Amino acid sequence: MLDLAQNTLDGLALGASYSLLALGFTLIFGVLRRMNLSYGPAVLFGCYCATWTHLNFQAGLIALAVVTIAATVLAGAYVERLCFAPHRRGSAVAAMVASFALWMQIEEVAMLAMPRHIYPFPQLFEGAPLQFAGLSLPGDALVMLAATAAVCVLLHRLLYRSRFGLAVRAAIDNPLAASLAGIDLARTFVLVFALASAIGGLAGYLIVASHGQVTPMLGMWSTLKGLLAMMLGGLGSLPGAVLGGLALGLIEAHSQWFFGPQARDLVAYLLLFALLAARPAWMTRWTTIRSAS
Amino acid sequence: MDDYTIGVLTNVGLFSFLALSAYLLLVVGEMSFGQQAFFGVGAYAGGVLTALYGVSLPLAALGAMALGALAALAVGLPTLRLKGLYFAMSTLAAAEMARILFELLIFQKTVGGETVGPDGTQGFRGIRWVFERGVEPVEYLAIIYALLAAVLIALLLIERSRLGAVLRSVGSDSELASALGVNVGRLKLGVAAAAGALAALGGVLYAHHNTYIEPRNFDIMLGVHSLAYALIGGLGTALGPLVGVALDIGALEGSQVFGGTRMIVFGGLVAVLLILRPRGLLDERAVQWIKARFS
Numbered sequence: 001m002l003d004l005a006q007n008t009l010d011g012l013a014l015g016a017s018y019s020l021l022a023l024g025f026t027l028i029f030g031v032l033r034r035m036n037l038s039y040g041p042a043v044l045f046g047c048y049c050a051t052w053t054h055l056n057f058q059a060g061l062i063a064l065a066v067v068t069i070a071a072t073v074l075a076g077a078y079v080e081r082l083c084f085a086p087h088r089r090g091s092a093v094a095a096m097v098a099s100f101a102l103w104m105q106i107e108e109v110a111m112l113a114m115p116r117h118i119y120p121f122p123q124l125f126e127g128a129p130l131q132f133a134g135l136s137l138p139g140d141a142l143v144m145l146a147a148t149a150a151v152c153v154l155l156h157r158l159l160y161r162s163r164f165g166l167a168v169r170a171a172i173d174n175p176l177a178a179s180l181a182g183i184d185l186a187r188t189f190v191l192v193f194a195l196a197s198a199i200g201g202l203a204g205y206l207i208v209a210s211h212g213q214v215t216p217m218l219g220m221w222s223t224l225k226g227l228l229a230m231m232l233g234g235l236g237s238l239p240g241a242v243l244g245g246l247a248l249g250l251i252e253a254h255s256q257w258f259f260g261p262q263a264r265d266l267v268a269y270l271l272l273f274a275l276l277a278a279r280p281a282w283m284t285r286w287t288t289i290r291s292a293s
Numbered sequence: 294m295d296d297y298t299i300g301v302l303t304n305v306g307l308f309s310f311l312a313l314s315a316y317l318l319l320v321v322g323e324m325s326f327g328q329q330a331f332f333g334v335g336a337y338a339g340g341v342l343t344a345l346y347g348v349s350l351p352l353a354a355l356g357a358m359a360l361g362a363l364a365a366l367a368v369g370l371p372t373l374r375l376k377g378l379y380f381a382m383s384t385l386a387a388a389e390m391a392r393i394l395f396e397l398l399i400f401q402k403t404v405g406g407e408t409v410g411p412d413g414t415q416g417f418r419g420i421r422w423v424f425e426r427g428v429e430p431v432e433y434l435a436i437i438y439a440l441l442a443a444v445l446i447a448l449l450l451i452e453r454s455r456l457g458a459v460l461r462s463v464g465s466d467s468e469l470a471s472a473l474g475v476n477v478g479r480l481k482l483g484v485a486a487a488a489g490a491l492a493a494l495g496g497v498l499y500a501h502h503n504t505y506i507e508p509r510n511f512d513i514m515l516g517v518h519s520l521a522y523a524l525i526g527g528l529g530t531a532l533g534p535l536v537g538v539a540l541d542i543g544a545l546e547g548s549q550v551f552g553g554t555r556m557i558v559f560g561g562l563v564a565v566l567l568i569l570r571p572r573g574l575l576d577e578r579a580v581q582w583i584k585a586r587f588s
Contacts, residue, residue: 035378037517082564082565082568083564086568087567087568087571090571091571091572092377093319093324093524094524094567094571094572095567097520097521097524097525097563097567098563098564098567098568100517100520100521101521101559101560101561101562101563101564101567102560102561102564103560104556104557104559104560105556105557105559105560105561105564106560107556108553108554108555108556108557108560109557112553112554220513220514224513227382227385231382235378235379262393262396262397265389265393266390266393266394266397269386269387269389269390269393270386270390272382272383272386273372273383273386273387273390276372276375276379276382276383276386277371277372277375277383279375279379
């Protein structure tokens with residue numbers, strides 16, 4: 001019973017990181033209706049820049065977070081210019097394949113600059129995990145949960161209480177009417193992309209800072225986990241992305257405990273496949289960021 | 294030809310099967326992230342048949358193709374009615390499941406005093422049917438290209454036929470095609486099965502070329518690459534995917550001019566190319582232009 005509770009707690013903490021990744025992913029998909037495969041690699045680029053800064057300048061934790069987010073946004077802007085701005089009215093497949101091409105590019109640049117398979121990254125917390133009622137929760141997991149909650153609240157405020165949010169929701173509902181009403185669609189999309197990249201950068205920073213290391217696998221890992229969480233929660237819905245991320249974390253934690261590490265991913269994919277094949281109503285109901293608050 | 298050139302040309306040929314497999318589905322308007330799974334099924338099935346049971350390669354290839362088609366049907370049956378990204382994601386999930394199952398697959402036998410067979414994450418060593426029969430690399434290259442040529446001729450003939458026109462109509466507007474009396478569901482299933490068999494054929498040849506395969510060979514990277522090859526080369530003709538493969542493996546990797554920066558060059562090239570030609574180099578318009586010119 002205690003194991004079950006502990007696994008649930010671990011799963012939630014893990015799921016919070018997936019939720020954060022999925023939020024950025026979903027923001028891009030929900031607004032642009034385009035899939036950005038380069039999302040994870042941009043996060044990787046941000047984390048590699050921070051690692052480089054750490055190795056050369058011994059920067060502090062906050063400075064590293066800033067570097068990660070800034071570099072992720074920079075990489076995101078590059079991807080947006082080359083893959084999404086030119087294909088805004090064109091083919092979604094072409095945009096996606098172009099973003100895959102830049103994935104290869106970004107990963108290669110990172111690997112050329114820092115060719116080792118693993119780099120140390122300063123840990124967020126070195127101390128012992130918090131203990132209560134026989135359960136333990138590491139400090140970084142707590143930060144991850146808090147950060148995810150904070151991003152959810154801020155994102156909700158931004159989308160439903162600001163002019164920018166109004167523009168974003170108008171662009172989702174009816175791009176043509178929005179542009180006729182004087183909303184600069186290109187600018188809105190660029191800002192959404194930057195916002196999504198910043199959330200991705202934050203997620204990446206928290207993930208590598210809790211692992212205490214960076215590997216080149218982070219790019220593919222982030223894209224796959226973000227995608228999986230987004231799909232589990234329906235497509236393009238922000239609350240769905242958060243729930244999907246938490247669900248994915250819980251599924252992984254429990255199936256790892258019951259069936260072992262290899263079965264963990266198998267169960268997650270099996271569930272996704274079964275859900276897609278069955279297409280329950282809730283997977284399609286939440287398909288957009290709702291325009292009414 | 295020196296060994297290096299033969300190696301590059303062999304790889305171009307092998308991955309062309311996979312790119313054609315992705316292309317077939319793109320023609321009917323479906324994007325699959327999972328064709329690498331059938332490539333893997335073919336590689337494993339073919340390897341098991343020749344290395345463990347002493348079946349001859351042509352028979353093993355037929356068996357693997359049948360299995361690839363069956364696997365593609367099993368994935369396609371519940372998913373092909375899904376739209377766009379939902380279908381793409383379900384194929385991705387299926388392919389990753391297949392890769393993990395390869396990791397869990399341990400099936401070994403003692404053949405001639407030696408233990409061979411898939412050994413989970415350790416991979417599958419000793420697929421030596423081709424090697425043991427003294428087939429020279431050049432000869433194997435010729436076999437691959439002969440098979441590829443046969444597949445291409447078949448595909449080009451289909452494209453000229455009524456079936457080709459039906460396939461294109463499903464790809465451009467499946468509802469319209471359905472209203473005109475085309476059984477879209479059955480047609481797509483048939484295309485998926487053919488694409489699965491084609492990928493499996495590539496997989497068998499790949500396994501016997503390398504003599505060693507491991508689950509990592511069939512990960513999502515391979516799948517997205519094949520999709521990219523089909524799209525860069527162009528969706529207008531079955532020759533398109535070959536152009537895509539030749540451009541990446543042949544021209545960039547093969548020339549070795551760019552060394553470690555090949556992916557940077559390739560990535561940038563693809564992104565710019567797709568801005569200029571969103572349906573690839575040999576898109577429908579280019580194909581019509583060429584046809585008008587040379588007929």
